[in-house]
Amino acid sequence: MTAQDTLRLTSEQYEAWHADRSYDYDSQFASSGRSVVQMIGEWLDKMMTTIVGNETYWEYRTWIWCTVAVVLLVAIAVSLWYKHPKLFQRDSKTPELEYDVVEDNIYGVDFDSRLYEATHAGNFSEAVRLRYLQTLRWLSDMKLIDWQPFKTPSQYSAEYPDRNFRSLTIVFQKVRYGGFVADRQVFEDADRLYLLVVERDGTNDDGSRDDKEQRKGETE
Structure with a gap:
């Protein structure tokens, strides 16, 4: 004796249940369609x-x-x-290049040995920097400038208005702060300008002396 199926589903009942939203359980989880x-x-x-x-x-x-x-x-x-x-803010004038007073010191530096190391290593940008600082040291020792750690290259050019020193200052600023990579030729130009400044021994273009002591004596 076999069990008989006592639940019979007619097609009419199926369609009725399918159309009845009460049995649409999936709609509870369906999204609203809105973004x-x-x-x-x-x-x-x-x-x-x-x-x-x-x-x-x-x-x-x-x-x-x-x-x-x-x-x-x-x-x-x-x-x-x-x-x-x-x-x-919009500045009408180009801001002056920031001067690094920590690295650009002129005292306690063995310029000759440092220049030798820089040139033999091919670091001509460093060699230009050292040659400029050596020039400042010489001008300071000759009392042609009043070196101070907070001063800028432009201030030194104003203190000692020599065209060779001014040209050397421009080369230094381009290499030191302008992102210009110096090669051997640039260093040789800086070296030549250094020698021209030193060989003048503090004289102006007209041959007159231009040191601090003389200017001080003239004003007294």
């Missing part, structure tokens, strides 16, 4: 209607959001200006 942007937009609309009122919001919706955007942009600009004011 994240749409849901955020609806949330913002709902928030703004609670602030300004439903009728006012929908009547001036575009203007309201334009105002909000302008306020946000102004707030961002003010914040940037407060935290980074240099972003909004």
Whole structure:
């Protein structure tokens, strides 16, 4: 004796159950079909209607959001200006190159040995730097400049207005701060200018002396 199927499903009953949404359990997990942007937009609309009122919001919706955007942009600009004011500054003159007073010291340096090492290693940018500093040391010893660790190359050029020294200063600034990579020829030019400055022994282009003591005596 076999068991009989006591539950019989007719096609009419199947169609009826299929059409009944009460049995559509998958719909509880199905998405609404709205994108994240749409849901955020609806949330913002709902928030703004609670602030300004439903009728006012929908009547001036575009203007309201334009105002909000302008306020946000102004707030961002003010914040940037407060935290980074240099972003909004425009200098009419090129700022003077920053002078490294820690590395560019003229005392306690064995220039001859350092220059030998730099040139034999092919580091001509370092050789140019050392030759310029050696020039400053010589000018300082001759009392042609008043060397101070905080002074800039431009200040020394103003103190000792010699065309050869000025040319050497330009070469030094290009190599030291302008990102110019010196080769042997550039160093030889700097070396030649150094010798021209030293060989003048503190005389001006017209042959007159130009040292601190003489200028001081003339003013007294």
